[in-house]
Amino acid sequence: MSQTYDFDRYIDRTGKASYKWDQxxxxxxxxxxxxxxxxxxxxxxxKEVVDAIVARAKEGIYGYTIRTEGYYEAVAGWLSRRHGWTIRHEWVTSGPGIVPALSIAVQAFTEPGDKIILQSPVYYPFYDVIRMNDRIVVDNALILTDGQYRIDFELLERQAADGAKMLLLCSPHNPGGRVWKEEELRKIGEICQKHGVLVIADEIHHDLVFSGHKHVPYATLGPSFEQASITCIAPSKTFNLAGLQAASVIIPNAELRRKYNYLLKTLSLHMESYFGLTAVETSYKHGxxxxxxxxxxxxxxxxxxxxxxxxxxxxxxxxxxxxxxxxxxxxxxxxxxxxxxxxxxxxxxxxxxxxxxxxxxxxxxxxxxxxxxxxxxxxxxxxxxxxxxxxxxxxxx
Ligand SMILES: Cc1ncc(COP(=O)(O)O)c(C=O)c1O
Incomplete structure (x- = not known):
């Protein structure tokens, strides 16, 4: 029998070193x-996630840990069931969070001084991963009309033609709340592919979509989209696991994957969080x-x-x-x-x-x-x- 969850239940989060509640x-x-x-x-x-983490904690030895076959099955199964995207296990790599993965992508695929497009107003660390890596922000500012944000495709075309190397795509969009439609994503992709702009799709909010809307993973729009993009996902927003620092980065293109993984290793960020891996696997399998x-x-x-x-x-x-x-x-x-x-x-x-x-x-x-x-x-x-x-x-x- 399925369980009913009570989201109205009061939980005191103070005094727990909470970034949100204790500051x-x-x-x-x-x-x-x-x-x-x-x-x-x-x-x-x-509950299955909490139980799995408690069980893992009780094992009592917290050594280096690996991604098991179960982890890959969980990630691939989730993307296939929830988002209609069939991936190969070898495409999946990692990052200690989505923002670190974005920063690694910026360093791996662009050079200092390169132009990188974002679409403001946007999740503020997008600016940091560009500027703090000495790249230049190019703002394809969204247009607010009739109470919703739209993309300025003409501006995007000019910016892509003007030598931008990368687009940080926030899909669904934070803070605007847009779930981009397939036509919008296709237009973005056509412009970016025409001008050799690599798309980094931050799809962390992909599971949080309201009725009447559907998230379309950017990479599912066709082989050329899949090959000229990397996609970052995590169960952290979906299941409230941000403190466990586990993200999955999906890179179908072997050369891009090699470059990303090389830098991940150079920075020694390739080892995974002991509890994070358990949380990813359990939430995707039972959540x-x-x-x-x-x-x-x-x-x-x-x-x-x-x-x-x-x-x-x-x-x-x-x-x-x-x-x-x-x-x-x-x-x-x-x-x-x-x-x-x-x-x-x-x-x-x-x-x-x-x-x-x-x-x-x-x-x-x-x-x-x-x-x-x-x-x-x-x-x-x-x-x-x-x-x-x-x-x-x-x-x-
Ligand atoms: C669009 C977006 N990307 C990334 C993150 C944070 O990801 P992480 O904590 O895995 O770095 C957030 C959190 O709010 C977000 O809204």
Missing amino acids: SEKLFGRADVLPLWVADMDFEPP EEWLEQLLVYLEGNRDALLEYVEKHIPSVKAIKPEGTYMVWLDCRAISEDPQTLKKLMFEKAGVAFSEGSVFGTQGAGFLRVNLACRRELLLEALRLFSEAAAQEAAAKA
Whole structure:
């Protein structure tokens, strides 16, 4: 009989060295600030994953560990069942996380001074892995029209023709919440392949897609897409396992794979996390029912937020996400100044959403809300924010 998971259950995450819950005083100046920012969830992963990790912990010797056949079967099985992508085991390599994998890809496939395209507003470490590796950010800024982000393909074509070497593709997109359609991905690929731009597809949010939408893995669009891209996936967002630092990097092209693996070894990052491997294998083998229930809960949270914002915070426009557990709020009518919005959140409301300008300059005036918490907490945070926003508006009037 299938189990029912209770995502409304209160779990006290404080005092557990939590990046999200134990830093409010340090980061926001108030210990009681409700944290709905960094992308981890307040939910326990599937019971099978916890049991497998406990069993592994009880083995009591934590030596170097290897990827077993079971690991490869789990990754390939998940991609095939959930995403219709048939991969070969030998295509799968690793990284201690997706961001490290992106940074390795930047170093392995480009040179200092090369241009790398991203699509802002975007997950902020994309800027770091380009700039901190002495490459140049080329911004194919997304266009916000009719309440959704679209890709500026004409600009992309010019940027690709102008010598960009790589595109960091965020699919589904964080923070915009877009689940890119097949036609959009195909157009990106055609432009990139025409101009020799390598696509690094960060598909970490691939499992978090709301009803009516479907994630299309970039590499499934055809052999030429598969050969001129690398795809990064992980169970970390899907099953809330980010602290275990395990990612899978799928590289069908043998030469690209050789280069990536060489650098992984050079940096000595090829050894795997003992618990991470167990978490990958168990979640992909046993987590499907849990995920289905999570998606229903998250969609309920999304809809509750959209309704609340429309009714109670009319100055804010929420961009309806098609996927991820993030909602991007257009707060420009309140203020376009990041400092004003921070003050409003941290000092006046006592909530911490992510401040938008860190996702790129066009994110100024936006906030990103993490939906992956108890609905009660989400609504409480929105209530606090709406009261503070109303007070601010009254003071200005
Ligand atoms: C698009 C995207 N990539 C990567 C990550 C983080 O991946 P990791 O913790 O494996 O480096 C996140 C986390 O929010 C993300 O949203």
